[in-house]
Amino acid sequence: MDADLQPNLQSSLATGGEESPPRGCGVRPMTKRDIPIIAQLFSRTFRSHRSEVAPDLEGYLETVFFGSPHYRPEHGSIVYDGAAGNVASAILALPMEFTVHGRPIIAKLLCAFMADGKEGAAGAARLARQMRAARQDLCFSDNSSPVSADHWVAGGGAVLPIQSLEWHRTFRPLAAGAIAWSRYVPLSRSPGVLRFLGPFDGLLRRRRPSLAPAAAAGCRTISVSPDEFFRCAGPMMERFPVRPVWSKPEFDWLVSVAALNQRLGSLQYRTVIAEDGRVIGAFLFFGNKGREANVLNLLCAAGHEFDVTGQMLAHLDAEGYAQANGMAQPFLMNAISRQRWLSFKHRGYFCLVTRHAEIKDATLRNEIYFGGLASESWSRLLTDF
Structure with missing residues (x-):
């Protein structure tokens, strides 16, 4: 800003x-x-x-x-x-x-x-x-x-350029359109309007089955505590040479101040479990039930990008959200781009400066991770005041 x-x-x-x-x-x-x-x-x-x-x-x-x-x-x-x-x-x-x-x-x-x-x-x-x-x-x-x-x-x-983009996945097109129009007509995202559009979105989903994302075979999603998310997500970031440290005090503080943004909904934590019981992914998001899910951080074990992305979107769809969005990340671009009913938009330029050559090199190689907690995505300065 x-x-x-x-x-x-x-x-x-x-x-x-x-x-x-x-x-x-x-x-x-x-x-x-x-x-x-x-x-x-x-x-x-x-x-x-x-x-x-x-x-x-x-x-x-x-x-x-x-x-x-x-x-x-x-x-x-x-x-x-x-x-x-x-x-x-x-x-x-x-x-x-x-x-x-x-x-x-x-x-x-x-x-x-x-x-x-x-x-x-x-x-x-x-x-x-x-x-x-x-x-x-x-x-x-x-x-x-x-x-x-x-x-x-x-x-x-x-x-x-990639982190400057935001992905949008639509699940219920009419409700998603009403939410988009709410910046001009605030009443368009009211519960009454969204309930009215529900049956028509249901008809569209029957005529266009691809609106419902396919879950990853053998995978399931579970709700977890912030501590469990922290325990699972930390090792998944280790493949990036440049990344947030997320010490426990800093992580606890970040999610506590992020949770102050009630306009984006409640802050929620999920993990993705493979068929053999291994945790292969974790995601953190704001959820406004029946409206939108704002994904802050999506992480996965290397090689499971397609499974975790598909499972996350299927889970958010099953929970009844009209749409989901999140910051684009280079390591997820192949998986997220394969989704139907998905689009990208420019969210503002992601810029950095550094005096360290190894950070510049990691940036050029797409070996740097930020994510939504390391951004203004959660700040009330963008949504309130």
Whole structure:
């Protein structure tokens, strides 16, 4: 999530970006005392210049950006103070622990890039330079605008084209269409409308049996606790040289803050069991019953991509969802692309910068894993306030 800063930002970089700021100006770590003004800046930047602040926005900002087990001032958000000592621009960042060929690093997920007026644009130029590749172990964003994507590349970064896509699998076309239209006509996703469309979707499903995904032969899906999901999913990530560490404290914290997003539904955990009793897959998703399932993380044992993908979609269909969606991942593209009634759409540019050659190499080889917990997919900053 970022503001469209291109005209003023480019001007600042070209003319005044390298000059020393007036006394009192400068880049520094964000503190809790900045939260009220950051909340106002967020509302003005991303909510059509609204001056009022949503009632619980300040508390949410503190929970997310100061609550991580890995939070340290040097790993967190940064702000630029203007000449009057006010915060003129800011980058909200969430620290996450990653492993790079067995070596732990602290990465940063950038969640919002904001600026206020001409002075804020000058500050944004200084903040942007802090995120250049030479300065960062790993810094990434999954929801960048085209303007920001260009700046990431100019700063030595890269755009990940596959992770910039979101897959959509339709199970009940009329209900899915009503949900899509709800951004223009909110009542179209009301329970009454969806119940009315149910029999017509049933007729369509009888005429088009391919709307129902085929379950993997011999596989079954079971609901599990967060602890069981954590135990099963961790080893499945080990085939990726660059991946989140998911220590138990960090995983528990991530799912606890993700679960605050009630608008996306309830956070649920499933594992996929093979015929011989082995756990071959695990997935984590938000479920709004009768509406949509937002898949955050889908993992599987190597070689079981087709079985786990098919079983997951069959399970979500059987639970009555109208549609399912999730972030595209290179290792799943072959399996997910074989599905009928599936489409892809651009979800925002997934960008990263790093000073480490081994991370760049893993990126080129598609040997890096992020997933929905390492993204803004769960954030209330995208759906509320």
